[in-house]
Amino acid sequence: MRLPVAAFCHPERSEGSHRRGLKLLSILVPLVACGCASVPFNTQSPAVEETLSAGEFSTGSETGTVRIAATSVAAAAARIRPVHLPALPRQQQVDPAGPGGPDPAVVEEFPDEFVIDGGDRGNPVHYQSYLRYGVETEDTIAEYTDDEGNNHILPSNRVALYAPRFAAVRTVQLPVAGFGIERMAASHRLSREIRVTTRESPQQHKQQEGAVGARVRSRASGLLVDAGSAGVSRLLHSGEHVKLINVFGDTGDLVAGRMDHADMARLARSLENAAAWAGDESPRATASTAAGQSVQSTPWVNSYSGVEVKHKEIGELKIVKLADRDSARSDDVVLFTLRFDNVGERPLSQVRIIDNLSPRLDYIEDSATLGFTDEDEKTPADKARGGRITVDDNEQGSMVLVFELDEPLPGGVGGVITFKARVR
Amino acid sequence: MLQGFLKTIVIRGAMVVLVLLFSWTVPTSAQPPSGQAAYSPLSARMPPGVVGSWSAQAGRSGSPRQMYFQPVEVRLVETGPSGGGRVTWFAMGRGRSGSVSEAAPHAAGLMVGATYRVGISDMPEFPGVTVYPTIEVIDRLHPPLGRRYEFPIPVELTGEDIRLALQGKLVTRVVFLEEPRLAAGNEQTRPMMVHDLNPRANALSEADRVGRPMIILRLGSRTAPIEGSPESVNFFNMGRQPIELTRPAISKAVSRIGTRSQRGALRISGTASGTVRIRSTGRPMLQVAGGAR
Numbered sequence: 001m002r003l004p005v006a007a008f009c010h011p012e013r014s015e016g017s018h019r020r021g022l023k024l025l026s027i028l029v030p031l032v033a034c035g036c037a038s039v040p041f042n043t044q045s046p047a048v049e050e051t052l053s054a055g056e057f058s059t060g061s062e063t064g065t066v067r068i069a070a071t072s073v074a075a076a077a078a079r080i081r082p083v084h085l086p087a088l089p090r091q092q093q094v095d096p097a098g099p100g101g102p103d104p105a106v107v108e109e110f111p112d113e114f115v116i117d118g119g120d121r122g123n124p125v126h127y128q129s130y131l132r133y134g135v136e137t138e139d140t141i142a143e144y145t146d147d148e149g150n151n152h153i154l155p156s157n158r159v160a161l162y163a164p165r166f167a168a169v170r171t172v173q174l175p176v177a178g179f180g181i182e183r184m185a186a187s188h189r190l191s192r193e194i195r196v197t198t199r200e201s202p203q204q205h206k207q208q209e210g211a212v213g214a215r216v217r218s219r220a221s222g223l224l225v226d227a228g229s230a231g232v233s234r235l236l237h238s239g240e241h242v243k244l245i246n247v248f249g250d251t252g253d254l255v256a257g258r259m260d261h262a263d264m265a266r267l268a269r270s271l272e273n274a275a276a277w278a279g280d281e282s283p284r285a286t287a288s289t290a291a292g293q294s295v296q297s298t299p300w301v302n303s304y305s306g307v308e309v310k311h312k313e314i315g316e317l318k319i320v321k322l323a324d325r326d327s328a329r330s331d332d333v334v335l336f337t338l339r340f341d342n343v344g345e346r347p348l349s350q351v352r353i354i355d356n357l358s359p360r361l362d363y364i365e366d367s368a369t370l371g372f373t374d375e376d377e378k379t380p381a382d383k384a385r386g387g388r389i390t391v392d393d394n395e396q397g398s399m400v401l402v403f404e405l406d407e408p409l410p411g412g413v414g415g416v417i418t419f420k421a422r423v424r
Numbered sequence: 425m426l427q428g429f430l431k432t433i434v435i436r437g438a439m440v441v442l443v444l445l446f447s448w449t450v451p452t453s454a455q456p457p458s459g460q461a462a463y464s465p466l467s468a469r470m471p472p473g474v475v476g477s478w479s480a481q482a483g484r485s486g487s488p489r490q491m492y493f494q495p496v497e498v499r500l501v502e503t504g505p506s507g508g509g510r511v512t513w514f515a516m517g518r519g520r521s522g523s524v525s526e527a528a529p530h531a532a533g534l535m536v537g538a539t540y541r542v543g544i545s546d547m548p549e550f551p552g553v554t555v556y557p558t559i560e561v562i563d564r565l566h567p568p569l570g571r572r573y574e575f576p577i578p579v580e581l582t583g584e585d586i587r588l589a590l591q592g593k594l595v596t597r598v599v600f601l602e603e604p605r606l607a608a609g610n611e612q613t614r615p616m617m618v619h620d621l622n623p624r625a626n627a628l629s630e631a632d633r634v635g636r637p638m639i640i641l642r643l644g645s646r647t648a649p650i651e652g653s654p655e656s657v658n659f660f661n662m663g664r665q666p667i668e669l670t671r672p673a674i675s676k677a678v679s680r681i682g683t684r685s686q687r688g689a690l691r692i693s694g695t696a697s698g699t700v701r702i703r704s705t706g707r708p709m710l711q712v713a714g715g716a717r
Contacts, residue, residue: 102568106566109566110566111604112601112602112603112604112635112636113565113566113567113601114604115604116604137605138605162567162568162575164565164575164601164602165601165602165604165607166577166578166599166600166601166602166616166638167599167600167602167616167617167618167619167634167635168580168597168598168599168600168616168617168618168619168631169597169598169600169618169619169620169621169627169630169631170585170595170596170597170598170618170619170620170621170627171468171595171596171620171621171622171623171625171627172588172593172594172595172596172620172623173469173593173594173596173623174592174593174594174623326568327567327568327571327574327575358604358605359604359605359606359607360604360607397607424607
């Protein structure tokens with residue numbers, strides 16, 4: 001109780017001040033309680049991603065936004081099974097439409113016929129106050145930090161599988177019995193036979209037809225008409241008509257102004273006529289001045305010396321998502337491939353790929369593999385790079401996968417992550 | 425004195441502000457309405473063909489408007505030891521003589537916006553029973569080119585549906601395409617996932633809420649009229665729409681129809697893709713866009 005009081009009453013004040021503070025507190029506490037109860041706070045937590053702890057995930061069930069730990073999840077994550085890749089060409093460009101697959105226009109117009117994974121639909125992924133927003137189902141993004149300390153987010157392309165799935169709603173009706181019972185029973189006979197024919201017709205009409213007390217005054221007795229007009233007079237002609245014929249005071253029209261305007265108008269018309277008549281010939285006057293110049297130069301022999309400094313390009317990640325088929329049925333297993341490359345020359349750190357699967361996809365456990373383009377069969381096991389995967393429920397009926405590399409990704413090096421998912 | 429008076433004024437002013445802050449509530453008019461369903465002019469309780477005609481006028485068959493045969497596969501579930509039974513397609517209003525019967529499950533191309541009568545018979549669980557549901561096609565799919573019959577719209581009839589129909593009830597199924605983002609991770613079940621609604625509910629609007637309605641199936645206990653009667657034409661004809669049949673079915677249809685010698689016989693035409701169309705020579709020929717999506 002001391003703390004709220006201290007906000008309104010200083011401890012060194014007098015006794016009266018203490019009492020005033022307590023009185024104020026006794027008034028405010030019920031007000032606060034009632035006021036809080038009446039304010040319609042939104043009880044649903046916002047779709048916010050929060051750094052919780054290592055390997056901890058949570059999701060907002062309404063929007064499908066996923067909260068993912070931003071710190072290392074090495075303690076809780078499982079290692080991705082390493083594989084050795086054949087020599088792969090360095091990836092330079094990414095086709096935004098995605099490699100192959102169904103017609104993007106059809107996917108865009110009828111997305112409900114496809115199972116889509118990848119891209120960044122809906123609310124774009126972004127950071128705000130160290131929180132990540134907008135990782136919804138179907139989204140696949142990569143995030144990394146370059147060697148200058150800048151964080152980046154990169155969505156992958158979108159992969160669409162043609163896999164329509166159907167369900168049905170059913171109603172069972174008894175059409176004959178229901179219709180007959182409800183419409184036939186009560187209303188028609190009661191309203192028409194009793195009220196209309198029996199009670200209303202004979203009594204009310206005959207008594208009101210005869211006029212009893214009507215009187216008609218047929219002629220007027222005291223009407224006087226004043227037929228003649230006594231004092232009407234009309235003034236048929238005007239008594240005085242003064243018309244000013246001669247303009248004595250209007251001297252403005254006679255001065256040179258009006259004449260000047262007329263002259264200019266005629267001159268303008270003449271110019272237009274001249275332009276029209278001379279249109280075919282298009283006369284032009286061209287004048288030029290030819291000037292000769294002489295340039296004299298004296299060659300100087302000079303020598304330069306220096307050291308060429310090569311500036312390495314900053315690291316930049318490219319990511320492509322692929323599927324091994326363009327259509328699927330229920331229970332089919334689809335192999336997804338995530339190809340990532342550092343197309344710059346400087347390393348990238350904290351590389352992480354987040355794949356929030358569609359509810360139609362079920363991740364097959366322990367199916368993820370990881371390989372790097374600069375390693376082969378001869379790479380010693382202790383020098384081979386690795387990564388970890390974290391799988392958690394996204395509370396949308398599917399999983400969210402987080403692939404995280406153990407070490408920074410050097411420039412010019414890429415890798416391939418594969419995993420399998422079953423189509424529901 | 426004046427200082428104490430000012431303090432009193434400040435404290436009382438702060439109290440008034442706090443009272444106003446905590447007693448303020450959001451006006452109800454600013455809150456969005458919740459729980460109010462949108463009005464739907466169409467219903468699955470409408471006579472067969474009404475919803476289909478609306479969808480045809482709305483251009484559901486494609487843009488620009490085209491005649492599109494959407495493959496529809498009829499499946500029988502729990503109607504026998506192996507889910508057996510036969511499906512009879514009635515083509516172009518020729519009654520039983522123009523029909524093609526195949527073992528279920530079987531798919532045929534039905535025109536978007538049209539309503540068809542099919543016969544379900546030879547079910548081991550229901551010996552001697554034949555029911556004649558109607559199938560109203562109100563939308564289409566857009567599969568990869570040349571792979572239409574790999575992704576037909578399934579229409580499932582279960583043994584429970586048959587029993588309800590034989591009890592005199594009208595079973596209405598609205599088959600809809602699920603919205604994948606609203607699928608909630610449900611596994612695909614066989615038989616198809618079915619949600620039973622209140623009989624007064626509008627099944628079409630409910631299906632539209634959770635997906636895209638594709639087929640309206642109506643199943644009752646109505647028996648087929650006598651062959652050759654005027655009622656039989658309307659019963660089997662259902663709008664006199666063409667039908668697209670696959671190759672195994674058409675071989676039997678050709679052998680059967682080829683023996684007929686009456687006027688207005690059906691004309692059979694096939695394509696290299698294995699689809700065959702049955703058309704009557706007694707009415708104007710229909711231009712069919714074969715193979716197009």
